[in-house]
Amino acid sequence: MLILDLLINGLIIGVFYALMAMGLSLIFGILKIVNFAHGEFYMVGAYAYTLAAVMLKVPPWLALPLAFFAGAIVGLVVERLLIRPLYAGYTSWGLKRDEYAVIVTFALSILLINLVDKFVGPYGIRGPPLVGNARVHVGPAIVSGHRLVASLVAIALVAGTMLLVRYSHWGRQIQAVAQNRLGASLAGTDPARVSGIVFALAGGLAAVAGALLANVFNPTPDVGLFPATKAYVIIVLGGMGSIAGAVVASLLLGVLESFGSVYISYEYRDTFGLIILMIVLLIRPQGLLGEHSREV
Amino acid sequence: MRRIVDTRGRMRTDFLASLAVLAIVAFLPAVMTSDYWRGVIVVSMYFALLAISWNLLAGYTGQFSLAPATFAMIGGYTTGLLAYHFGATAVLGIPAAIVVGGVIGLLLAAIVMRLRGPYLALTTLSFAEIIRVVIANSIDFTRGDLGLNVPSLFERRLTSYYVMLAVVAGIQAGVYWLLRGPGGLYLRAIRDDEVAAAGRGVDTVRWKTYAFALSAAIGGLAGALYAHFAQFVSPELGLVSQAGLVISMVVIGGLGSLGGPIVGAVLVYVTSELLREVGGYQLIVFAILVILFARFFRDGLWGLLRSGYERRFVTSDVRTVTAE
Numbered sequence: 001m002l003i004l005d006l007l008i009n010g011l012i013i014g015v016f017y018a019l020m021a022m023g024l025s026l027i028f029g030i031l032k033i034v035n036f037a038h039g040e041f042y043m044v045g046a047y048a049y050t051l052a053a054v055m056l057k058v059p060p061w062l063a064l065p066l067a068f069f070a071g072a073i074v075g076l077v078v079e080r081l082l083i084r085p086l087y088a089g090y091t092s093w094g095l096k097r098d099e100y101a102v103i104v105t106f107a108l109s110i111l112l113i114n115l116v117d118k119f120v121g122p123y124g125i126r127g128p129p130l131v132g133n134a135r136v137h138v139g140p141a142i143v144s145g146h147r148l149v150a151s152l153v154a155i156a157l158v159a160g161t162m163l164l165v166r167y168s169h170w171g172r173q174i175q176a177v178a179q180n181r182l183g184a185s186l187a188g189t190d191p192a193r194v195s196g197i198v199f200a201l202a203g204g205l206a207a208v209a210g211a212l213l214a215n216v217f218n219p220t221p222d223v224g225l226f227p228a229t230k231a232y233v234i235i236v237l238g239g240m241g242s243i244a245g246a247v248v249a250s251l252l253l254g255v256l257e258s259f260g261s262v263y264i265s266y267e268y269r270d271t272f273g274l275i276i277l278m279i280v281l282l283i284r285p286q287g288l289l290g291e292h293s294r295e296v
Numbered sequence: 297m298r299r300i301v302d303t304r305g306r307m308r309t310d311f312l313a314s315l316a317v318l319a320i321v322a323f324l325p326a327v328m329t330s331d332y333w334r335g336v337i338v339v340s341m342y343f344a345l346l347a348i349s350w351n352l353l354a355g356y357t358g359q360f361s362l363a364p365a366t367f368a369m370i371g372g373y374t375t376g377l378l379a380y381h382f383g384a385t386a387v388l389g390i391p392a393a394i395v396v397g398g399v400i401g402l403l404l405a406a407i408v409m410r411l412r413g414p415y416l417a418l419t420t421l422s423f424a425e426i427i428r429v430v431i432a433n434s435i436d437f438t439r440g441d442l443g444l445n446v447p448s449l450f451e452r453r454l455t456s457y458y459v460m461l462a463v464v465a466g467i468q469a470g471v472y473w474l475l476r477g478p479g480g481l482y483l484r485a486i487r488d489d490e491v492a493a494a495g496r497g498v499d500t501v502r503w504k505t506y507a508f509a510l511s512a513a514i515g516g517l518a519g520a521l522y523a524h525f526a527q528f529v530s531p532e533l534g535l536v537s538q539a540g541l542v543i544s545m546v547v548i549g550g551l552g553s554l555g556g557p558i559v560g561a562v563l564v565y566v567t568s569e570l571l572r573e574v575g576g577y578q579l580i581v582f583a584i585l586v587i588l589f590a591r592f593f594r595d596g597l598w599g600l601l602r603s604g605y606e607r608r609f610v611t612s613d614v615r616t617v618t619a620e
Contacts, residue, residue, distance in 0.1 A: 036417075
């Protein structure tokens with residue numbers, strides 16, 4: 001039953017990838033930029049959860065929403081200070097816009113990693129588990145209790161975010177700005193407010209992913225690099241800007257890596273996704289479920 | 297408001313000013329006797345080469361690659377592996393590094409030819425990581441993370457110092473020669489508007505390919521020289537953070553200017569050595585500086601110096617046209 005075991009473990013990893021990738025995809029959807037500091041939102045969440053639980057003795061189930069808010073606040077501040085110039089009255093920037101976004105988010109990533117490294121310390125701190133570490137049988141696979149609960153929380157959040165984006169008022173505003181920024185603002189939606197909401201949501205989701213996995217991957221300053229790389233692959237694979245595509249691609253990548261590391265090569269498991277990313281961009285740049293935005 | 301200025305006259309001034317900066321560096325050993333600090337300048341010349349190569353691609357052609365450090369790693373490993381497996385000397389290793397770098401640059405150009413903006417950034421980032429992981433995991437061939445010992449090129453540090461400096465000056469002159477001719481015009485046209493450039497008859501595929509190959513070849517040369525100077529190469533040479541360092545040097549120095557990369561590389565690397573001694577705040581300081589420069593001083597230090605110079609000394613030969 002190795003195959004079923006690999007499948008379940010791959011899906012579990014995939015759900016956490018989805019938490020990261022959805023936010024990245026939302027940001028790309030409304031601003032057409034890639035946030036190279038997304039892994040640091042994850043890192044902020046992992047530290048907020050672990051430090052709150054270990055130092056302040058906050059119960060883990062309460063530290064989880066705390067991590068979400070920490071990530072959301074960081075996301076909001078980043079948007080207001082650094083991302084806003086991308087759309088607020090800089091119409092003549094033209095091509096330089098992409099460069100600015102890459103430079104600033106890249107530098108932000110280095111800044112946050114080194115701030116934590118300097119002021120919290122470079123060593124990993126193990127996050128507490130959400131529940132006792134008893135092992136649970138899920139079909140043929142044996143999963144630790146913490147991982148099971150964490151993945152259930154992640155599934156709930158992924159589903160909740162999808163519903164929120166699809167049906168809520170805020171979600172519809174996000175869709176409107178993603179489809180057509182000018183058209184949305186003509187219809188009375190404030191794109192600046194929507195950008196703030198999206199960055200807060202993306203930061204919060206990535207932070208929760210970090211918090212949920214703090215027990216599995218000990219938070220270190222550069223803990224976010226690995227999940228962020230996965231998220232880049234996923235948004236390309238799923239179609240940049242597509243939420244459903246991001247979720248499908250996350251699960252696909254999780255399963256693929258789980259099988260690939262056993263059947264193809266363990267050393268090169270982290271390159272599978274990157275090779276897929278390059279192939280997809282060359283052959284099908286719109287991804288699996290990519291959408292075309294509407295022009296006015 | 298967009299200013300249209302006499303770019304050729306300005307470029308000549310920039311080129312001469314950048315040679316003046318290199319001349320100052322050439323006289324430094326007279327007052328700087330410590331071997332350690334001379335070594336720091338040698339390494340900063342290595343970064344200057346990488347910064348020039350990346351600036352050619354990102355600043356003048358608009359191809360925002362995240363793989364500048366990868367080509368240095370490729371160059372270092374080319375000469376390192378030739379020496380390790382075949383006992384080849386630097387006379388063979390360094391030209392081989394240039395060729396291998398250039399050829400892999402052609403390959404990258406073919407892959408990313410149709411991609412722009414964030415797609416280009418993601419693909420070059422993946423390319424960089426794949427090459428690094430392959431080198432780090434091919435343990436039988438490259439000794440993996442252990443790295444390779446590379447024979448040294450010159451006995452005396454001062455010889456390395458002046459050789460590196462001469463190479464930087466030579467490459468700078470070559471880049472200037474390219475940019476002031478029609479090629480430079482084509483590259484900048486591609487940067488400003490690729491579709492319009494193609495519409496005006498610029499062979500965009502060909503010139504983008506040239507830019508990638510040339511930038512990669514310079515990177516390969518830089519990596520090979522560094523490997524012989526440090527007598528060691530490891531996959532760490534190609535880390536994304538190294539690419540980040542090169543990018544921050546160019547952004548602080550001045551993206552899309554001739555002198556910016558050299559000034560940025562020397563200032564950032566020397567400052568980083570100074571800050572290392574006071575407690576490792578260098579990356580925090582640089583990240584903040586990069587954000588501030590990208591946000592408020594888009595032309596970098598070089599641009600600030602130049603606008604000060606032009607306001608003071610230049611009146612007639614800079615035409616300022618207000619558009620939009």
